[in-house]
Amino acid sequence: MTANERSPANGLMAAQPTLSVGDYLRTYFKRVSAGDLGSLPIVLGLIVIAVIFQSQNENFLTARNFVNLIVQMAGITTIAYGVVFVLLLGEIDLSIGYVSAVAAVTMTLLLKAPYNWPWFAAIGAGVLVAAGIGLLQGLIITRFQVPSFVVTLAGLLAWNGVVLMMIGGAGTVIIQDKVVIGIANYFLPPLWGWSIAIVAFAWFALMRIRYVQTRVRHGLPTTPLPIVLAQLAGLGGLVVVAVYVANQDRGVPFVGVLLLVFLAILSFVANRTPFGRYVYAVGGNKEAARRAGIAVERIRVIVFMLSSVMAALGGIILASRLRSVDTAAGGGNLLLNAIAAAVIGGTSLFGGSGRVSSAVLGALVIASVENGMGLLGLSSGVKFVVTGLVLLVAVLVDAISRRNRAQSGLG
Numbered sequence: 001m002t003a004n005e006r007s008p009a010n011g012l013m014a015a016q017p018t019l020s021v022g023d024y025l026r027t028y029f030k031r032v033s034a035g036d037l038g039s040l041p042i043v044l045g046l047i048v049i050a051v052i053f054q055s056q057n058e059n060f061l062t063a064r065n066f067v068n069l070i071v072q073m074a075g076i077t078t079i080a081y082g083v084v085f086v087l088l089l090g091e092i093d094l095s096i097g098y099v100s101a102v103a104a105v106t107m108t109l110l111l112k113a114p115y116n117w118p119w120f121a122a123i124g125a126g127v128l129v130a131a132g133i134g135l136l137q138g139l140i141i142t143r144f145q146v147p148s149f150v151v152t153l154a155g156l157l158a159w160n161g162v163v164l165m166m167i168g169g170a171g172t173v174i175i176q177d178k179v180v181i182g183i184a185n186y187f188l189p190p191l192w193g194w195s196i197a198i199v200a201f202a203w204f205a206l207m208r209i210r211y212v213q214t215r216v217r218h219g220l221p222t223t224p225l226p227i228v229l230a231q232l233a234g235l236g237g238l239v240v241v242a243v244y245v246a247n248q249d250r251g252v253p254f255v256g257v258l259l260l261v262f263l264a265i266l267s268f269v270a271n272r273t274p275f276g277r278y279v280y281a282v283g284g285n286k287e288a289a290r291r292a293g294i295a296v297e298r299i300r301v302i303v304f305m306l307s308s309v310m311a312a313l314g315g316i317i318l319a320s321r322l323r324s325v326d327t328a329a330g331g332g333n334l335l336l337n338a339i340a341a342a343v344i345g346g347t348s349l350f351g352g353s354g355r356v357s358s359a360v361l362g363a364l365v366i367a368s369v370e371n372g373m374g375l376l377g378l379s380s381g382v383k384f385v386v387t388g389l390v391l392l393v394a395v396l397v398d399a400i401s402r403r404n405r406a407q408s409g410l411g
Helices: 021-033 040-056 063-088 096-111 119-143 148-170 178-185 190-217 225-247 254-272 274-284 286-291 296-322 334-344 358-376 380-407
Strands: 172-174 324-326
Touching (some): 021 225, 040 358, 040 380, 063 096, 063 254, 063 296, 063 334, 063 358, 096 148, 096 172, 096 324, 096 334, 119 178, 119 296, 148 172, 178 254, 190 225, 254 274, 274 286, 274 296, 296 324, 334 358, 334 380, 358 380
C-alpha cells in the first residue's frame, strides 16, 4: 500500500471508485461496521473524557483551561510527530525524552554568559546537536544491524548522563531570552488569531479541493465533492469555535500555530513526497522495498534524524513553557506520553500504518486526561494508572478493529 492510499486525503473511500454521495455513505458505514473505525474511537473517547471531567469539575470546559490544554500538549505533540515516522518503520526510539533535554539545555546554556548567542543561533545549535544524535543512533542501527530498541535504550541512559553533566551543579538554569520564553507563553491578539485561522483554513480547503479535482480529472477514485465540502464546513466550524473560545481568555497561543505548521509540513512530507512513500513501503515490507530499489538503510537513518529533530523542537517548547531547564529535563513520563500519543492516535507499532495528524488527537487525549486529573487534585499514582488504562484501551480497540477488518477482508 502506498502512502497516498493511506493519506487522509483519500479517506476511507480511497479503494472504492465511488461517484455518488449515497454510494459513499453506504460504503462508509459498511466499512465502519466491518471494523475500519478510523479516528472515531478517539473522538468518542474525547467526548467521554470531557463529560466525566466537566461533571467532576466545572472548570474543565472553560476558555482558560482550553488555552492551558493547547499549551500543555504542545511539547508532547511535537515529539509525537517524530515518533509517528519511527513507528511507521516498525522501529522504536526510546531516547527522545533525553534527546529533547540535550537540545533544550544546549540552547539554554548558549543563551547565557559567557556565550550570549542570539536566540535563533542557540535554537539552531540545539536542533543540530539533536540531528547529530539521530544520525549517530541511526548509523549504529543500520551499519551494525542492532535493534533500535537496544541502541535507543542505551541512548536514553547516555543522554540522561549528558544532561546531568551539562547542567552540573547549577541545578536549574533560567531562560531570560524573551523570544524563547514567548514560544510557549505568547498569545496572539484576537485580530491576528482570526486572520491566521482564516488564511490557514482557506489554504487547506483550496489544497483539498484541488486534490480531489486532480484525481477526478485523471479518472481516479476519490471522495465525492459534496462530502468534501461538508467535511470542510465541519472543520471550519471547529476552527471558528476554537478561535472564539481562545479569544475569550488570553487569545490563540502562538505555540498552537506552531503545532499546525509542523503538522502541515510533516503531513506533506509523509503523503506527497517520495521520502514519505518510501517510509510507508519500508514499514510495510522492508525486503520488498529493498528489491524495489529503495535505499532502505538511508531511509531508516533519516527517520531517526527526523525523530531527534522533532524531539529537540519539543524539548525547546517545554523549556520555553517552564522558562528554565533542570536536571529532571526529559525525564518523568515524557517519553511514555509521546509514544502513547502516537499509538493512541492510531499509528501501528508494527509499521506501515498511521498518519501524522493522528498524533494530535492522541496527544489531546493524553493532555486532557492529565489536565482533568490535575484539576481534581489526584495523586501521581492515580494519574499513571489512568493514563496506562487509556493506552491499554486504545491498543485493544486497535487490535479488535484490525481483527475485524482482517475477517471482513478489509485489512
